[in-house]
Amino acid sequence: DGTVQELLEILGIPYSGPRVAACARCMDKVAAKHTMGRHEIPTPDAVAFNRTAFRELVAADTLPEIVERLGLPLVVKPASQGSALGVGFAISAADLPGALLAAFSYDERVLIERHAVGRELAVGVLDGEPLPIVEARPRDEDRFNYDARYEIGRTDYVCPAELSDAEAAAVREVALQTCEALGVDGFPRVDLILGLDGPLVLEVEAIPGLTDTSLLPMAAEAAGISFEELCGRIIEPARAGST
Incomplete structure (x- = not known):
């Protein structure tokens, strides 16, 4: 959410990746939604409170x-x-109140979003250039939840995703x-749904995961690009003193 980046700037320590404001903007899904809306980026309709x-x-009423x-x-x-x-x-x-209560156990604000139907895609961006597109295909579930995302074997991944040239170009x-639009540079990952009407942006991970099941290394x-080379390219701007 930009907290670590701000601390590093106060201490004068160079770092890689997006700046404070961009990290905060991406972590706050409501702010990110508003920003995408102002820039006419396609994203599912939503309300927040x-x-x-x-x-x-x-x-009671809404x-x-x-x-x-x-x-x-x-x-x-x-x-x-x-x-x-x-x-x-x-x-x-009838499911909505329970889903809201569960979400409120994690945060003081929630976002209710229209469920976008389509293929679940992710685009990693490295040094301003898109990497091959990844498609996530949960095996036994119809949604890509926390367990499916992190437990090895719960989700199949296809990279590069099997898309037409036109589809891949639109997604990139x-x-x-x-x-x-969000002011994100470095090595972000953009999560999208590719539906019949084209891609819809769900969210942006300003600092994406680098685990065994993470999509950016994939x-x-x-x-x-090997994992070692990827890490080297990520930290090179900080080593060079360019933050």
């Missing part, structure tokens, strides 16, 4: 209107969490546009 508003206004406006199913997300933590799904209107273009490997 905090815990107080939910208690005093939303629960939920039916939200369902009518966005349609079902809905995705409910904590506003400032990554790795799909706290993400819930409302298949029916919107990923780069999103990074520019995409780099598909581009012929």
Whole structure:
């Protein structure tokens, strides 16, 4: 959320990756949504509110209107969490209060988003250039949740994703546009859904994971970049004193 970056700047320690404001903007899904909207980047429709508003206004009067406006199913997300933590799904209107309560256990604000149907894609960007596109295909579940994301064997990945030239170009273009709009540089990852009407941006990980199941190293490997080389390229700007 930019906290570590701000501390490093105070201490005068060079670092790689996005600056403070960009990290904070990406971590805050509500702020990121608003920014993408201003730049006309396609993203699923959503509404957001905090815990107080939910208690005093939303629960009794507004939920039916939200369902009518966005349609079902809905995705409910904590506003400032990554790795799909706290993400819930409302298949029916009756599911929505429980999904909201679960999301509020992780954050004071939540985002209710129209569920986008399509292929789950990720575009890593390294030094301003898109890496091969990754497609995530959960094996036994129809949603890419925290367990499916981090437990080896729960999700199949295809990299490069099997896309037409036009589809791949559209996905790469919107990923780069999103990074520019959010002010993100370095080595971000853009998560998207590719539906019948084109790509929709879900969110941007300003500092993506680098674990055994992480998508950025997978995409780099598909581009012929070893993990060691990837790490070297990530830290090179800081080593060179260019933050």
